[in-house]
Amino acid sequence: MKYIKYNYEYDNKLKVAVIGVGGHTFRNILPCFAYAPVDLVSICDLDVNKAKDVAGLYGAKRVYDNYYEMLEKEDIDAVFVIAGYDDNHKPLYPKIAINCMKLGTHVWIEKPPAASSKEIQEMLEVSRETNKQVMVGFKKMFFPSIQKVKQIINSDGFGDVTSFYIRYPQNIPYNINDRQKDREMMWFLDHIVHPLSILVYLIGEIDSIYYMINDKVGSSSTNIIFKNGAIGCLHLAAASSNTSPLERLEIIGEGSNVVLENGVSLKYYKKGDRVIKELKHTLGGYGRMSSYIGDDEVAPMIWEPEFSLGQLYNKNIFMLGYAQEIIYFAETLLNEDVIENGSLAQALHILKVYEAYKNEQKTLIKI
Ligand SMILES: NC(=O)c1ccc[n+]([C@@H]2O[C@H](COP(=O)([O-])OP(=O)(O)OC[C@H]3O[C@@H](n4cnc5c(N)ncnc54)[C@H](O)[C@@H]3O)[C@@H](O)[C@H]2O)c1
The missing domain is CATH 3.30.360.10 (Dihydrodipicolinate Reductase; domain 2)
Incomplete structure (x- = not known):
């Protein structure tokens, strides 16, 4: 069993941003940041007014409605992407994760990570090229x-x-x-x-x-x-x-x-x-x-x-593993280790x- 530190007790924190503040982010993801070594720098959502309200609640310093602009302006180590599906009913994660890696950040994505194994392969290739890691939120x-x-x-x-x-x-x-x-x-x-x-x-x-x-x-x-x-x-x-x-x-x-x-x-x-x-x-x-x-x-x-x-x-954020997966992601990156649980290799399979x-x-x- 792991001893859980509170966010303010960590000396070393990952600078993070969130892309997508829908219902799941609000209910289950942002509350976990209170127990993880993360510093929430900024929030991005297509609905910038919602992003502003959520940023106020969770202490994010700035808000954006365009993640390219956010990652160009901000110094971010890793992004949490919780964006859902596109108009063709395919998860948005492969495209956003690839763009974010190319813009220089590690990426945590919600499930389902993709609609095909080909898209996971593409994320794996960019991960190797950019030396940035992707973790999938397989909370279970x-x-x-x-x-x-x-x-x-x-x-x-x-x-x-x-x-x-x-x-x-x-x-x-x-x-x-x-x-x-x-x-x-x-x-x-x-x-x-x-x-x-x-x-x-x-x-x-x-x-x-x-x-x-x-x-x-x-x-x-x-x-x-x-x-x-x-x-x-x-x-x-x-x-x-x-x-x-x-x-x-x-x-x-x-x-x-x-x-x-x-x-x-x-x-x-x-x-x-x-x-x-x-x-x-x-x-x-x-x-x-x-x-x-x-x-x-x-x-x-x-x-x-x-x-x-x-x-x-x-x-529920602990009983359902949300906090633990986020702590694991942040600690793994801060320790410069390799993501093993929730890895793209597991997602591919x-x-x-x-x-x-x-x-x-x-x-x-x-x-
Ligand atoms: N692991 C779990 O237990 C669990 C539970 C619920 C939902 N989920 C997953 O979470 C994801 C989101 O679910 P939700 O119910 O919160 O959906 P939602 O539609 O309520 O929220 C998605 C948000 O992402 C934003 N968004 C979309 N594209 C964007 C972009 N390019 N830039 C910025 N923001 C963008 C939208 O504006 C919206 O606010 C889904 O993948 C879902 O499967 C996981």
């Missing part, structure tokens, strides 16, 4: 619960990851022609990056997928084979109730499993073969055990958040998996 990689799952599955007792199940409510067009169109695929692209970023972060690169779509509501079930041999199912549970939690994740190792419900309720069922066998032997084996309560040595570990104290972990859904369903598709 920074959930405290997902980070704990990673620690568990990498621990000695868990064994290799052998299989998994992940659920997320999202539909996909049933008609293959619609799956070629950015407009029809926009919401699928917007959301598929969430479960895929969890899988890539936790398990690694995907080798191939096989998927089926329900023709009534566009829900889907995808069998996934990972390069490391792990297998599992991505269930995109469209048409589930809006009153229901969205997500469920289970990862199975070798005699062990970890279950995460709703992004917060975490249960680790530890490997207990030896103790359980000894217990069965002592008590006379199958059919004679009167209690389901096992030995402490094999007891599951359970974590739930508490909602009583005024702690940082109770804020995720976009290749997204593109696989443009193929016929019910076929094995190599990534």
Whole structure:
């Protein structure tokens, strides 16, 4: 667990600007700056009056409605781009990120990073040419619960990851022609990056997928084979109730499993073969055990958040990883390290998996 410093406690800060102050920036991104080593120099939005109001709230020194002008006039180390989609329903990030790198800044972009793997390749090329880094806001990689799952599955007792199940409510067009169109695929692209970023972060690169779509509501079930041999199912549970939690994740190792419900309720069922066998032997084996309560040595570990104290972990910006991803971005750049979580390499792989859904369903598709 990381000790969180307040913004004013940092001696060394990254000079940053924000491009795009819509709803998400206002609700979830700017509040994180209070805990990150950043100095908010300026804000840019096409709606300059909104930019002025937001700048006043968050202490940005100047506002712009044109980011070229802003980056020419200001001395900025990195920009946060939270701009959304263009009129053709494609994410604005590749174009803006490339321009910003060429104008001399590192870039943090929101998801979805692009509408195609080709655009990610283009960002990678400019990143290499300019020596500027791009990080994608794959917030789920920074959930405290997902980070704990990673620690568990990498621990000695868990064994290799052998299989998994992940659920997320999202539909996909049933008609293959619609799956070629950015407009029809926009919401699928917007959301598929969430479960895929969890899988890539936790398990690694995907080798191939096989998927089926329900023709009534566009829900889907995808069998996934990972390069490391792990297998599992991505269930995109469209048409589930809006009153229901969205997500469920289970990862199975070798005699062990970890279950995460709703992004917060975490249960680790530890490997207990030896103790359980000894217990069965002592008590006379199958059919004679009167209690389901096992030995402490094999007891599951359970974590739930508490909602009583005024702690940082109770804020959604920490529970959903927003603050952690921004702190990580700023600290990585200040330390002159390389972005590994939320990297363009991960984004490239995720976009290749997204593109696989443009193929016929019910076929094995190599990534
Ligand atoms: N990670 C998450 O949990 C999460 C949650 C919500 C939204 N998002 C993502 O955040 C992004 C923005 O979402 P939103 O709901 O805030 O959208 P929005 O439409 O409310 O805001 C976008 C803002 O960007 C500005 N903008 C667009 N192009 C610009 C340019 N060239 N220069 C300056 N400003 C420009 C617009 O004027 C607008 O104010 C999307 O990519 C969305 O997918 C992520």
